[in-house]
Amino acid sequence: MKKISLTLLIVCISFTFLLNFAMPEFAGKMKDNIRSMNILYSYSVTKSFSEQAQDTIELASVPSGKTETRNADFRSDVKLEGTPLNIKAVVKESLNKPQDYKIKEKLTGPEKGFSSRKYYLTRNYDKGRYTVIRTNKITGKEKVYVGTYYEPRTQDPFAKWSRDEK
Structure with a gap:
């Protein structure tokens, strides 16, 4: 039994080495195929929307x-959350795709008196609950998973704004 386990271990290590180092382009394709x-x-x-959520970042503070x-x-x-x-x-396949936002601009200070x-930049999310039913294709047995998701909003995923301070 120990001889079989050792042989199997050596074969697995050899295969892993071959895929990752000798033929890395094949390893990447194989991993993608296994995932899909x-x-x-x-x-x-299934997902159910519950509320809108936000995450605000201060970009800069520019003096007058x-x-x-x-x-x-x-x-x-x-x-x-809870996944x-x-x-x-x-x-993730059932949610909105990530959104990118690039800023390249001049920011000016306020008028006199401020x-x-x-x-600021606010990232807008839709928050909700998801339910996944995983069904075994052979036995028909089901398992249910429930959790919380935040996905970038499809309309206005980002909002840039400013505020003058005294």
Whole structure:
């Protein structure tokens, strides 16, 4: 028994080495194919919206009479709570795709009477609950997963705004 286990271990290590180092382009393609093939399970995903959520970032504070140039990249990505690793990819496939936002502009300070102008970027999300029903294609046995999702809003995923301060 130990000889068989040792032989199997050596074969697995050799195969892993071959895929990752000798033929890395094949390893990447094989991993993608394995992920996309749901041989054993089928999945049914439903989601229900509950509220809008936001995440605000201060971009800059520009003093009165000054100008600053700002270059920045931001990303609004899917967030999952209470999600086991084995179904994360399945849930993410049913949600809105990540959104990118690039800023390259001059930011100016406020008119006289104000000390500074603060610039902000708000990432807007839709929050809700998802339910995944995983069905074993051979036995028909089902398992239910429930969790919370945050997905970038399709309309106005980002809002840039400013506020003058005294």
